[in-house]
Amino acid sequence: MSHVSASLSALGVRAITFPTRCDVAEQTAADELARLTDARVASANRPGKGFNVALAHRAWAPAAAKAAGDAASWIWLRVDDHGAGEIIATEGSGLFAAARLLAHGLTGATREKLAAGLLLPRSFSMNRPIWDGSFAQYWKSNRGFSPEQYAATLAEAGFTHLEVNSLQASFPYEDSVPGEYYSQFYTYCPGFNHFIDTPLTRGFWPAQYLDANLERLQNLAALARKYGLKPSVCLYEPRSLPERFFQRYPTLRGARIDHPFRSRLPRYTMAQDHPVVKHHFRLATQALMKAVPDLDAMSIWTNDSGGGFEHTASLYIGRNGGPYMIREWRSADKIAEASGKSIGAFLRNVRGAAAEVNPDFQLSLRIEPFKMEHDHLKSELGRGVHWEGPSMLARGYALPYSHPHYADQQGVAGGMFHCQMDPREKPELAKERAQGIEPILTYSPGPVWNQEPLIGIPWPRMIHARLSQLKEIGADLVSAMGGLANTTATPFWPNPAAIRAAQFTPERSIDDVLTDEAVRFAGTTHGPALAKAWALFEEAVTWQPIVPLFCGFGFCWQRTWDRPLVPDIEAIPAADRFYYERHGCFQHNNPGVNDLGKDVLFNLITRESADKMVPRFDKNLFPRIAKTEKFIAGVLAKCGDDAQATAAFADLRDRIRAYRHWAVTLRSVAAWCSGVYGYLESKTAAQKKAHEKFLQAAIDLEIDNARGLLDHFEHSPTEFMVVSATGENTFIYGKNFGEHLRAKIRLMEKYRHKKPRIDKDILWRAPTGQPWPEGFPFQK
Numbered sequence: 001m002s003h004v005s006a007s008l009s010a011l012g013v014r015a016i017t018f019p020t021r022c023d024v025a026e027q028t029a030a031d032e033l034a035r036l037t038d039a040r041v042a043s044a045n046r047p048g049k050g051f052n053v054a055l056a057h058r059a060w061a062p063a064a065a066k067a068a069g070d071a072a073s074w075i076w077l078r079v080d081d082h083g084a085g086e087i088i089a090t091e092g093s094g095l096f097a098a099a100r101l102l103a104h105g106l107t108g109a110t111r112e113k114l115a116a117g118l119l120l121p122r123s124f125s126m127n128r129p130i131w132d133g134s135f136a137q138y139w140k141s142n143r144g145f146s147p148e149q150y151a152a153t154l155a156e157a158g159f160t161h162l163e164v165n166s167l168q169a170s171f172p173y174e175d176s177v178p179g180e181y182y183s184q185f186y187t188y189c190p191g192f193n194h195f196i197d198t199p200l201t202r203g204f205w206p207a208q209y210l211d212a213n214l215e216r217l218q219n220l221a222a223l224a225r226k227y228g229l230k231p232s233v234c235l236y237e238p239r240s241l242p243e244r245f246f247q248r249y250p251t252l253r254g255a256r257i258d259h260p261f262r263s264r265l266p267r268y269t270m271a272q273d274h275p276v277v278k279h280h281f282r283l284a285t286q287a288l289m290k291a292v293p294d295l296d297a298m299s300i301w302t303n304d305s306g307g308g309f310e311h312t313a314s315l316y317i318g319r320n321g322g323p324y325m326i327r328e329w330r331s332a333d334k335i336a337e338a339s340g341k342s343i344g345a346f347l348r349n350v351r352g353a354a355a356e357v358n359p360d361f362q363l364s365l366r367i368e369p370f371k372m373e374h375d376h377l378k379s380e381l382g383r384g385v386h387w388e389g390p391s392m393l394a395r396g397y398a399l400p401y402s403h404p405h406y407a408d409q410q411g412v413a414g415g416m417f418h419c420q421m422d423p424r425e426k427p428e429l430a431k432e433r434a435q436g437i438e439p440i441l442t443y444s445p446g447p448v449w450n451q452e453p454l455i456g457i458p459w460p461r462m463i464h465a466r467l468s469q470l471k472e473i474g475a476d477l478v479s480a481m482g483g484l485a486n487t488t489a490t491p492f493w494p495n496p497a498a499i500r501a502a503q504f505t506p507e508r509s510i511d512d513v514l515t516d517e518a519v520r521f522a523g524t525t526h527g528p529a530l531a532k533a534w535a536l537f538e539e540a541v542t543w544q545p546i547v548p549l550f551c552g553f554g555f556c557w558q559r560t561w562d563r564p565l566v567p568d569i570e571a572i573p574a575a576d577r578f579y580y581e582r583h584g585c586f587q588h589n590n591p592g593v594n595d596l597g598k599d600v601l602f603n604l605i606t607r608e609s610a611d612k613m614v615p616r617f618d619k620n621l622f623p624r625i626a627k628t629e630k631f632i633a634g635v636l637a638k639c640g641d642d643a644q645a646t647a648a649f650a651d652l653r654d655r656i657r658a659y660r661h662w663a664v665t666l667r668s669v670a671a672w673c674s675g676v677y678g679y680l681e682s683k684t685a686a687q688k689k690a691h692e693k694f695l696q697a698a699i700d701l702e703i704d705n706a707r708g709l710l711d712h713f714e715h716s717p718t719e720f721m722v723v724s725a726t727g728e729n730t731f732i733y734g735k736n737f738g739e740h741l742r743a744k745i746r747l748m749e750k751y752r753h754k755k756p757r758i759d760k761d762i763l764w765r766a767p768t769g770q771p772w773p774e775g776f777p778f779q780k
Contacts (some may be wrong), residue, residue, distance in 0.1 A: 008037050008103050011114075012083030016041040017048030019058060025092025025228030029053050032152075033087070033099040051079070052086040053095055064088040067119040075504070077102060078117035085114070092228020094122070096155040097504065104520050105500060107512070120504045123471045124478045126362075126440065127503060128161030129154065130234050130299055130388075132483035133448035134722065136166035136220070137188035139485065139732055143725035146488040147223055153487045155227040157496040158503030161297060162224035163483070165190055165233040168212040170726050173205060174306075175242045179767055180264035181585055184730055185305040191239035192284040195291075200280045204245055214291055221292045230296035233288075236307030237300050238281075238346070240267035252277060255321040257308030261600040262587060271322030272310055272346050281346070285353035289361075295354070297362045299388055299440075299479070300347070303369040309346070311339040313372035332372070340373040344380020351384050364388040364440050371396030382436035388479060390414030390442045392428035406616065408609075409546050414442045414481060416450040417546070419462040421469035429473055440477040441470055445495055448482025449552040453721045453733060454662055456490035456655050459538045460498035464510040467502035489719035492521045492648045494534055518648075526645035529635045533652055536631055540624035541659075545613045547666045548604045555662075556731055557585035558592060558599070561709065562740035564747040565668050565702050567676060567695055567756040569594045572747055574768075579743050583730050589765045595758050597673040607681070610673035617667035625660050632656060654718035661712065664705040671698035679756040691756070699752045703745055710741040 018030040020043040027043075030053040034041040039051070047060045054060040056068070056076075064076035064086070075094040078085035079102070087098040101120075133139040135150050151162055172186035172194065186194075193205060195214045221231040238254070246253045246268060254271040270277040289295055301307065303314045310321025319335060326338040347363055354361040367387040370377050374395050381387055390413040391399050399413035400422055412418050432439055443466045447454050470478055484496060494517050501513040514534060519527030544551075550560055559580040564572060570593070574581075581593070591598035597605035605613075632653045639646040675695035682688045712720070721733070728734030759765075764778040772779050 011037070011079045011102070012081070013037045013039045013051045013079065013085075014083050015039055015048060015050030016053060017044050017050065018053045019043060019060075020045050023055060023092055023228070024226050025095055026053055026055060028226050028228070029087065029092070029095035029099050032096060033102070036099065036103045039083075047086070050084050053099075054086070054088060055092065055095070056088050056090045061086045061088045063117055064119070067117060068121075071119070071121045073122040073125040075101075075120050075122075076117060077114060077120070079114045081115060085117075089228075091160060091230075092225070093155040093158075093160055094228065096152065096227050097158055097500070100156040101500075101504065104516070105497070105505070107508070107516065122158065123467070123503050123506050124158075124160075124476060126161070126297070126477040126479075127159050127499075128230075128232055128297060128479050129159060129163050129483035130442065130479040130481055131189060131301075131448070132163040132234070134485045134487075135483055136163045136234075138729075139448070139722050140166055141170045141724040141726040141732065142486050142489075142722040143735075144489050144719060145486045147220070149488045150484070150486075151223050151227045151229060153484060153496055155229055157484075157500045159480070159499075160230060161232040162220065162227075162229040163234055164217050164220035164224060164231045164292070164295075165195070165235055166213075166216055166220060167194060168216045170724070170729065173209045175265060177265045179588065180262065181587060181730075182258055182263035182265070182267070182306075185262075186239075187729075187731065189234050189236050189301060189305065191235040191237045191307065192281070192288065193239055193241065196284045196287045198280050198283040198287070200249075200276065200283075201241065201245065204242055218291055221295070225294070231292050231294060232297035232299070233295065234299040234301065236302060236305045238269040238272055238302070238309065239307050240269050243268075249276075253322055255308050255310040255312075255315060256317045257303070257306065257315055259316040259600075261590065262585070267306065269308055269310070271324050273324045273342055274322070278346075278349050281350055282353040285350050286356070289354050289357040293357050295358065296360070297364070298350070298354070299364045299366065300350075301366045309339060309343050311335050311342075312370060314369040336373045337376045340370070340376025341380060343370075343373070343377055344385075347380070347385045348383075355384065360384075362386060367394050368397050378435075378437065386438055386440050386477070388440040388442065390418060391422070392425045392432065392439065392441075392473075393422060403546060405543055405620070406545060406612075408612070412546070414444060416444045416459060416462060417542075418444065419465040419469075421473065426473040429475065438477055439475075440479050441475050442479050442481045443467060443470065444482065445480045445499060446482055446485045448485060450482070451659075451662065452552055452555045453723075454655070454658055455485045455722055456493045456651070456720065457537070457541065457659055458494050458534045458652075458655075459541050460494045460514060460534065461510055461538055462542070463495055464498040464502050464513075467499065468506065471502065471506060486719070486722055492530075492651045494518070522645040522648040523642060526635060526639060526642065526649070529631075530645075530648055530652070533628065533632050533635065533649070536624070536628040537652070537656060537659075540621060540628055543616070543620040543624055544663060545616045545621070545666075545670075547613065547669055549599060549602075550604075550666055550669055553731065554585075554599070554604075556733065558596075559584045560669065561662075561665055561733070562737065562744050564744050564751065565596070565672050565699065566748055566751045566754060567679075567692075568751070568754040568758075569596075570759060571751050571754040571757070576743075576747060579740055583728055585730055588767050589762050591760075591762055594762060595760075596669050597677070605670060605673045607674060607677040610670045610677070613670040614667060614674055617663065617670070621663055622660075622667075625656060625663065628656050629653070629660070651718050654712070654716045655720050657708075657712055657716075658720035661705055661709040664701060668698055668702040668705070671695070671701075676756040676758065680758065695756065696752065699748060703748050703752075706741050706745050706748070710738055710745070713741070714738050 076088040174183040176183035258267040403409035518530035679691035
């Protein structure tokens with residue numbers, strides 16, 4: 001009976017009944033409660049005399065419905081002194097959450113109320129993961145990941161949905177040509193064409209590819225149902241089609257949507273206003289709904305990663321599209337109006353097709369790409385079509401939110417540091433609702449797009465603050481950007497408890513929630529120290545500077561941990577750089593090849609910003625990391641034979657060390673930009689010498705850091721980062737990461753003393769093996 005919690009054992013639950021003709025989530029919750037209590041479990045046509053588990057619509061507990069009143073989404077728990085009572089919930093996921101709450105998550109004072117019955121309304125009727133990195137998207141190959149455990153964790157934490165559109169393979173079936181990167185952007189959030197064909201698109205994707213992907217989607221939807229979660233999808237649409245499609249149907253060509261720098265093969269969507277195209281999307285939606293009739297929500301992302309709407313301003317190639325939407329030589333506002341109306345028609349077409357199967361189907365559109373079309377587009381929304389974004393003030397990507405400690409670092413909206421609330425948000429929400437629009441507001445619960453590729457870094461207070469503020473302004477629909485990552489590998493991570501508390505017990509202080517969670521993980525003796533360690537760790541994290549692109553997906557894109565950071569990157573022969581450039585988001589003429597502060601035409605890190613970041617790491621972040629490491633080491637020394645506490649603190653020790661290695665490399669990127677740019681801009685020999693000295697000190701630090709990281713990767717028992725079980729790719733490191741670190745160290749030692757240099761003419765460089773004709777410039 002080692003799995004039986006003391007609190008549940010004291011409740012005396014001995015017999016559990018669930019409905020005979022049950023929803024699968026009812027049986028899952030009953031089985032979970034039986035596992036936690038060692039009680040007998042059986043099905044019946046009516047409530048049993050012991051403990052019952054049922055959905056609210058069965059009316060097995062009239063007291064629950066009476067207590068709920070007008071509440072739309074809730075869970076009800078009641079246990080009397082004899083172990084009789086019930087768990088009732090409006091959603092299946094609430095049943096599972098309630099079973100886990102009985103085991104942990106309720107205070108002693110709350111348990112005293114259980115005999116009379118306890119109603120816990122949900123703070124948010126929708127709380128869904130979106131762009132779910134480990135479960136469905138570009139980290140789905142992460143080793144040791146259990147989809148079943150993940151679904152259970154979501155349900156326990158108060159989530160309502162599970163994202164199910166995911167490729168069977170770790171890479172997409174997409175046309176490509178040598179020397180381009182773009183096809184890999186179809187790896188995540190796959191659209192209709194990767195699951196469904198219609199008579200219009202039949203034959204352009206292999207049938208076995210579509211069938212494998214659709215079966216995976218259906219299997220993930222079945223897993224969602226098991227835990228009472230509603231299946232949902234996040235996809236980039238309208239997605240491009242291969243050129244051979246437009247050779248067959250040239251009048252259906254719509255917008256060019258690819259990135260002209262990362263792509264060598266132009267990619268086009270279909271003309272979205274053409275009746276044939278509208279019919280195709282209607283058929284595709286109906287086919288998807290036939291495969292998963294209970295599909296509840298769809299989030300459309302666009303104007304990126306292989307998708308885009310015609311004639312919108314934020315297309316990488318600029319406004320363009322087919323001939324049907326608007327004639328040439330119209331004003332920018334007229335084009336924006338036409339494109340906004342066209343997008344609205346597209347969304348209503350998809351939503352209408354889905355609603356024939358599921359009338360409650362919810363469709364949302366990520367709003368940030370539509371700065372120019374914003375007002376016209378919003379006037380098209382409502383009636384089951386929502387917009388999704390980080391703020392009511394969203395208008396494009398510029399938002400009035402900055403880093404909590406560094407006011408000059410803007411653009412944190414929707415990320416981990418978005419834990420403040422502008423007072424204008426609440427009245428703006430009221431305005432939207434008056435127009436019949438219910439926005440879905442995003443928050444960030446984990447490492448995806450924040451601290452990639454790390455997992456299990458604790459910052460529960462920031463999450464709880466964000467969710468509490470969303471509840472305060474009256475938000476009802478929220479989505480968790482990136483999901484929770486590999487929760488199988490993060491058994492002592494407190495972030496899910498913060499989400500659960502904000503959803504079910506928002507009146508409790510986050511300090512009390514975390515203290516209880518720490519005691520559960522480390523025991524009564526050392527639990528309070530674990531809560532303090534989390535607080536110290538999170539305090540350090542709040543002082544982490546944001547290094548643009550590198551703190552998120554760019555960390556792996558740019559091969560930041562395994563590329564040599566030397567003053568002249570291209571002094572290293574191309575053959576020696578191949579090990580990391582092979583999977584980097586590089587093109588032969590991308591400035592990011594030889595300049596850490598650049599990526600295509602983006603200026604990621606200026607000298608001025610780099611000069612600010614380096615001392616912020618040194619003075620603000622690293623001392624706090626050291627303080628946290630010292631505290632954890634001290635507690636570990638006192639744990640002795642306490643295996644439970646030792647496991648929790650050893651896990652945290654390994655994660656703070658990994659975080660230190662990650663942060664040092666971010667500091668090294670900033671130092672490289674500061675030192676190399678400073679050297680190249682210097683006017684005197686003395687200035688150049690000072691910058692070289694600074695760079696050499698930074699290289700010393702990074703080499704030592706890489707050695708420590710190599711040791712940690714190869715010897716730590718803790719899975720502190722996502723690692724692919726099927727080989728590395730641009731978005732995730734593989735099991736050969738240690739070999740890459742050894743190469744990095746060797747090359748840094750060999751080329752560290754080269755003079756700083758950046759070939760700023762790299763843009764005009766000819767592809768390898770394809771030189772410009774003799775007599776033309778830039779032949780070398």
